[in-house]
Amino acid sequence: MTGRLRAPTGRYGGKTAEERQAERRRRFLDAALQLFGDTPGYRATTVAALSEAAGLSTRQFYEEFRTLEDVLAALHLEVNAWAEQAVVAAVTGAENLPLAERVAAIFHAYAANVTGDPRRIRITFVEIIGVSPRLEEQRLARRARWVDLVCAEAEAAVARGEAAPRDYRLAAAAFIGSVNGLLHDWNAGWVHATLDEVVEELVRQLLGILRPPEWEPPPGA
Structure with a gap:
């Protein structure tokens, strides 16, 4: 065909x-x-x-x-778009919250959207893997969008004096890998925790990246 x-x-x-x-x-x-x-x-x-x-x-x-691969590609983009829309709405709604509450609101929105339908997790984290070079490129491109979002949030927190100034791209890439892996394992039943506990752990990890022990907020922040 x-x-x-x-x-x-x-x-x-x-x-x-x-x-x-x-x-x-x-x-x-x-x-x-x-x-x-x-x-x-x-x-x-x-x-x-x-x-x-x-x-x-x-x-x-x-x-x-x-081809069926075209269907999977379209579905993968759609599932990611649904999650991104939920996150963008949460970012807007949490605009004036302190960093810890803002991060928690964003991750609750993402996790609720992705895990609200287990089929979405399988499309995002399982079925897309190893299909073809084309879909691998698409998967990595979508992951890069999530890395960009974390970097943007980190840079905004730095500007507000809520986070340590640094280049966050490598840390953001590592963190997104943790998010994907933990949510996949939780959905598969390999992590014995509630979704709220999973989100709380992810929030702690991100705050630890943004605020290392040696960092001190600037005066007046």
């Missing part, structure tokens, strides 16, 4: 071609969230199985996507 089939045009059933296309795409992605994020998983799913789960035909699949 070298390209997608041509989708029908014109209005039908009161909906435009664009509306019908968006609806079909949504049904395929919803079905993929279930099949990739639960059973049988991405590697054991076929185009026919996904189409059946979506209540659509394989022809309609190829009108929207070229």
Whole structure:
């Protein structure tokens, strides 16, 4: 299959071609969230199985996507976008809070969004791994966005006199790795703790990075 089939045009059933296309795409992605994020998983799913789960035909699949990998790529970006939207809203809502409370609010928002549906964790931390160089590049690019967000928060805390001045990029990359690993292990049942305890541990780790023992806040901060 070298390209997608041509989708029908014109209005039908009161909906435009664009509306019908968006609806079909949504049904395929919803079905993929279930099949990739639960059973049988991405590697054991076929185009026919996904189409059946979506209540659509394989022809309609190829009108929207070229391969199942395209579906996984789109779903991975969407799941990350949902989490990012939750975090951005939390950042805005916690704008005037002290650093510890601000960090806690941000991580509670992220953890609640990601773990609220176990299928999202599997898409983000399991199914995307090792599929192809293309998806590995996408995964790392999305992780880089989270690193950028931590760095931005750290730099804002430095500007407010709430954190030690330094280059936080390496520390942020290491911290995001810890976040991903801990949430994956918690969801898999390998970490015996409540989600609140997991978030509290992540908050302690980040505050320890931002405020090392030898650092003292500037006068008046």
